[in-house]
Amino acid sequence: MSPLTDLKEVLEAEIKEWHFHIYFHQSSATEHAAAVALRDAVLRLRRAGAFVAVPLWRVNTSPIGPHPVGSYEIWCPSESFAAVFSYLCQNRGELSVLVHPLTREERTDHDTRKAWIGPSYPLDLSALPILSDSVPLQYPSLKLGYSSTVPGLSLEDRKRLGECVEEILKGEEEAAPAPPIEVP
Structure with a gap:
């Protein structure tokens, strides 16, 4: 299967919401405390305006769903994905973090898109649906992610932006140029 290259299809398929699952060994009081401390730090930073991330209040102290150890979830809209990913990369300590998109294909999200x-x-994917009727919306009151009311750039704006970037990068020796446009 070739990767999508049609701009409209790519934009329509863009993932707008993500989950970060913080994992800890449920028998380890030290790891459990570290996981809760990380959650509280994320909450303080959200309040301070660093990013939008919504940890669930519930911390699972035993396996639940596909998750084989203690865990909790942090929901994140695409608008804050890079900031949350960066923060967790730098501050997770010894904890593991599963990152997966939220789409209608929950099993694939937890399997090949993670x-x-x-x-x-290892995850137990057996209880996850293969295809849901709709994209799982979380926190639509925030009007972010799939619930965003902010209009994105038009296809024409995107094309102009892409052409400008290509023109600027012509002078960068290390930057790979885009292949020629294929004419059907």
């Missing part, structure tokens, strides 16, 4: 910050854990 990434790990730190060591990975």
